[in-house]
Amino acid sequence: MTPDTFDVVFQQLNESFVLMTSDGVILSINQSAVSAITANGVDRGHDDIRRRNLSEFVADPQTSLSSLLRSARRASGQTIGALRFCGSEEPARVYCQRIVTSPSDPCFLLMRIASRSDSLNQFATLNDKVNQLNGEISRRRTAERALRVERDVAVFGRDIGIALVQSADLEPAMSQCTDLMVDRLGAAFARIWLADENGETLRLVASSGIYTHTDGDHSQIAFGDYKIGRIAVQQQPHVTNQVVGDKEIHNQQWAQREAMVAFAGYPLIDDGATVGVMGIFAQQKLSETVVIAMASVANAIALRIRKQSIQDGLAKQTLALREADRRKDEFLAMLSHELRNPLAPVRSGLDLLAMEKTEYHDTITLMQTQVEHLVRLVDDLMDVSRIMRGKVQLRRRNVELSHLVGQAVATLADALQDRHLELVVPETPTYVVADPVRLKQVVENLVKNACKYSDEGSRIWVKLSQRESRVLIHVQDDGIGIDPELLPHLFDLFTQSPRTLDRSQGGLGIGLTLVKSLVELHGGSVTAMSEGLGKGSTFTIDLPFDENSVPASEPATESDPVVTELSCRPLRILAVDDNRSARTMLARLFEKMGPHQVTTAEDGPSAIEEFKKLDPDLVLLDIGLPGMDGYAVAKAFGQLRQDRSCLLVALTGYGRKEDRERSRASGFDVHLVKPPGVQQLRDLLRHPKLSGP
DSSP states (O other): OOHHHHHHTTTOOOSSEEETTTTTTTTEOOOHHHHHHHHHGOOOOOOTTTTTTTTGGGGSSTTTHHHHHHHHHHSSSSSHHHHHHHHOOEEEEEEEEOOOOOOOOOOEEEEEEOOHHHHHHHHHHHHHHHHHHHHHHHHHHHHHHHHHHHHHHHHHHHHHHHHHOOOOOHHHHHHHHHHHHHHHHHSSSSEEEOOTTTTEEEEEEEEEEOOOOSTTSSSSSEETSSSHHHHHTOOOEEESOTTTTOOOOHHHHHHHHHHOEEEEEEEEEEETTEEEEEEEESSSOOOOHHHHHHHHHHHHHHHHHHHHHHHHHHHHHHHHHHHHHHHHHHHHHHHHHHHHHHHHHHHHHHHHHHSSOOOTTTHHHHHHOOOHHHHHHHHHHHHHHHTTTTTTOOOOOOEEEHHHHHHHHHHHHHHHHTSSSEEESSSOOEEEEHHHHHHHHHHHHHOOOHHTSSSSTOOOEEEEEEEEEEEEEEEEEEOOOOOOTGGGTTTSTTOOOOTTOOOOOOSSSSHHHHHHHHHHHOEEEEEEEEOOOTEEEEEEEEEEOOTOOOOOOOOOOSOOOOOOOOOOOEEEEEEOSSOOHHHHHHHEEEHHOOOOOEEEESHHHHHHHHHHHOSSSSSEESOOSSSSSSHHHHHHHHHHTTTTTOOOEESSSSOOOOHHHHHHHOOOEEEEEOOOOOHHHHHHTTTTTGOOO
């Protein structure tokens, strides 16, 4: 297509077109383009412009036009640029396209000059794009701000959480929280109050920032007073960025003087109850981040306060339980002491009467049995208390069970005289590693229980058997049986079957608890079976059996004196007890046992005087003397006797392990628990320490 042909086509177009060489020489131009490039739109014909270079009509052609032509010659597509034509104040947008007719011919450049309306449309379009971009930027900034707020709140919450769990004590944890509120949220100061147990008063426990004291005017705030007290009552937060003028802020003069601008206070609520209040003051407006951050940690701080309250409550309960347990132990010890003291003269008196031949022998024997029963009840009560507190230590050794079971049954001969007992034991000796005293106590309790809950003439079976690596002891009776509802609780402390007026079973309901505890200490178990009321019952003790166990002789226990068969020589005996009946009966018993010289004393000073006069071989000294107690008297005796052989016996109603240890440390040789039996007194007379001439 020739330039003339372009001319014909261009003149038909409303838009401005220029055909030029690659150097910018105008080959063809339509009238619209002439108007666009000439100064002030002067009307010139296209013939006047043809063959002229476009640079003549462009302001600053060396930069804008040269750059445009250079780019157009290289580009395969359209090149967009802007040219300010002479006489025009604003540049016009132009579009250049390189045209190649044939490889051998030079290229042409076809330029379209955008009209003003087109430029305006493009500007409007551009403006819309800019507005859209601004909107997108605004949305992104909003999203970024939200993310930043979320991040800052999360970081603040994390740090508060760490502070709450790092400190075991509440007040240091609260102080760390207020420190974080000041450091992270820009507060002038931050405070936390805790509610008292009655929910009536708030106590300031943490304060950080420009005020760090906790003992000022606002250290104690009643619920409903000031803004803090009202927040506690209303359980609603109070947030303001206009402290000055806010009627909730009590001290306006202070707020103005300290340039306070904002306040945020939040109730600390747990399970519907206000457990505290936290608040911050700031000298600048509170941002959205600060408000959200404060609200986000209120629950966590409230939970920490509640947790501490629970822990404190549990600690108080633990202390109270320990104190109650201590008082219970003291009560049981005192009860034992008070029960044993009056039993001592009764038992001694009956033992003294039993030594005489009298027509009342059966009556005396019956009374002795009842006294022994009462003594055993006291012993059981103390035993179960010690076992439940883990203060019983077994003295294990190899024990032959057939012999031990036989001894236990023989001990209860009087109780069994109206029952038919069948004892079944294996022919081959069966050995277990156990404490013989405690295991015998277990068997005795079960057999005694069978007697108690069966009528005269009933049958009782005691069977010993071995099954693989276990040894079983069965105690069976055809007595009143056990109510099925009682079976699951049978071994609980103080549990008994219902009594009727026509049945006289005694006891405190501790025997089976004692059995279970002692058997479990041996690594065994005990079970009870009954088909119901009136159908008897069976108790089974299951103990571990050691095939490697070998027979061994029973050593003397630590607390028992070693008894020999030496003849008893006349002794000088001093009995000291503030209970006149007890010391009188004790003296008569010893006088009945041999030609002994017995002297008594009722208190510490008189005992020391008698000790000096008598130079005794044996002293039985009551621990609970008025004024100067037995321990002090024993120490005085120790200084007086020096190298002289004198058996010093503690006689007391206290039989705990710690009581025995204390008496030993005070110089006593033997510890006897009241009331002493006649055999125990005879054993004392045969003590090795008294065997000399």
